[in-house]
Amino acid sequence: MxxxxxxxxxxxxxxxxxxxxxxxxxxxxxxxxxxxxxxxxxxxxxxxxxxxxxxxxxxxxxxxxxxxxxxxxxxxxxxxxxxxxxxxxxxxxxxxxxxxxxxxxxxxxxxxxxxxxxxxxxxxxxxxxxxxxxxxSDLERRVAERTAELERLNEELLATNRAHGRFVPTEMLGLLGRDRAVDVALGDHVQVEMTVLFSDLRGFAALAEGMTPGEAFAFINAYLGRLSPIVRRHGGFIDKYIGDAIMALFPGKAEDAVRAAVAMQQAVRQFSEERRSMGLPSISMGIGIHTGSVMLGTIGEAERMEATVISDTVNQASRLERLAVRYGVAIVASEQTMAALHGRDGHGHRFLDRVRLKGKREPVSVFEVFDGDPPETIERKRKTRALFEQALSDYYARRFAEANLGIAHVLLYNPADRAVQVYQQRIAHLMANGAPAGWTGVEVLTEK
The missing domain is CATH 3.40.50.2300 (Response regulator)
Structure with a gap:
């Protein structure tokens, strides 16, 4: 040419x-x-x-x-x-x-x-x-095309990372000292001090019986969708979902976990009120919180692994959550968590019991945090806290008559207080049958 x-x-x-x-x-x-x-x-x-x-x-x-x-x-x-x-x-x-x-x-x-x-x-x-x-011009065109392609690939990578982060929290990678999930190896681990929070929806099995599978999943996702952001806002991250239960980790201050627990209780109460307004059953949940050392790392095998925590701290948090059912309270915290709070008196709380958890030789003190209760309940518990704790002091000292009188006074002001009712029943049994030899008042939690 x-x-x-x-x-x-x-x-x-x-x-x-x-x-x-x-x-x-x-x-x-x-x-x-x-x-x-x-x-x-x-x-x-x-x-x-x-x-x-x-x-x-x-x-x-x-x-x-x-x-x-x-x-x-x-x-x-x-x-x-x-x-x-x-x-x-x-x-x-x-x-x-x-x-x-x-x-x-x-x-x-x-x-x-x-x-x-x-x-x-x-x-x-x-x-x-x-x-x-x-x-x-041709170079500029090719550079523009390449730039657009790189931007597209970068967006895909960001989307992949965001999607991956929904399964493996980036906080977990950070604690393991890794920037990317591809850098994590089986057996990577680190020992850290943190607070573990367990929450569990009460009576979900009974609720699910009246739902189709689709309705059950929609309900669980609506429920978890309200609670999970609260964990993140308070400096924690979700380790895993166990059905309707949440296991959350707070690597920062113990206050973060306690404030998150209170906010979660408030959110569930609002969700329950919305359900009642639609003619649906109300719901409630319990929370256990424990602070201690945990081993965080990867478990599984080369082709299928996950990051998780393995520690007695996790077990204790789970068992404290079960104690919330026994005492009819919303939030149970261990003495280690309460001791780690810098502003302990800024939280509505009261001593609840001395218990020996399964697998433990030494008993531990457990506390109720009631800041997440309805306002009228918070007021009643604040006003009766000193009287309730004095009744428990009499109870452990075997002054059952004095303890019974104190418990009766608390019930006059707050008759719906389930924890007080538990002690009323215990004291009545002891007064009728006497305290067994070697009795210390420590409750033994035998659940797995």
Missing amino acids: SEPRRRVLVVDDTPANRQVLVEHLDLFEIDSLTAEDGERALSLLQHESPDLILLDVVMPNINGFDVCRRLKESPATRDIPVIFMTSLTETADKITGFRVGGVDYVTKPIQHEELLARVTTHLSLRALQRALQAAN
Whole structure:
């Protein structure tokens, strides 16, 4: 395929000059356009794009220098090379020609062989410039396409990471000292101090009996969807869901877990009220919280592993959650968690019992946190806290008559207090049958 013929615009107010130049250009297979003055040249260039312009300087109406200035101001024509042809031979005129954007300056009378040599040189330079511009445009296009592809891949990677983060918490990776899930190896582990929170929905099995599988899943997701963000907002993360139960880890302060537990209770109470307004059964949940050392790491095998925590701290948190059912309270916290609170008196709480958890030789003190209860219940428990704890002190000291009297006074003010009712029954049994030999008042929790 032959190269396209090049085109030169000849601008000169003398017809003979234009004709001679056109004939010489044609000998070199260069096509020509002509204009008799600057205004005609500017009009012609609105719809023509020559490869080069031979421009006379001294012309009527508008001179060649001003024409060139206007050409260089327009994006459409600024790259077209301009060779001035003029009888002006002063150095100042030549400098002006170059300042306004000319690439060459030929004085009259014109030596046509010299002019054609200059024309062919600048046409070759113009061809190289256009090739470079085309290559740059193609490079810019490919860079833009590659950038768009990289952005798309980055979005996919971010989406994948976000999706992966819904299964393996990024907080877990951070604690393991890993930035990416692909860097985690089977057996990676670290021992850290943290607070473990267990929550469990009360009576879900009975609720699920009246639901289709789809309704059960929708209910569980609505329930968990209200609680899980609360964990995150308070500096914790979900280790796992066990049906309707949540196991959450709080690597920061114990207060984070306690405040999260209170907010979770409040959210469940609101959810329950919404259900009742629609004629649906109410719901409630219990929470156990324990602070201690945990071993966090990966378990499984090379093709199927998961990150989790293995520790007696986890077991104790789970068992404390079960204690909440026994005492009819919402939140049970261990003495380790209560001791770790910097603002312990800022939380509504009361001593609940001394218990020996399964697998433990030493008994532990457990506490109720009641800040998540309804306002009227919180008020009753605050007002009776001292009386209740004194009754328990009498109970452990075997002063059963005094303990019974104190419990009776608490029940007068708060008859629905399930924990107080538990002690009323215990004390009544002891008063009727006497305390067994070696009795210490410590309850033994035998559930698994």
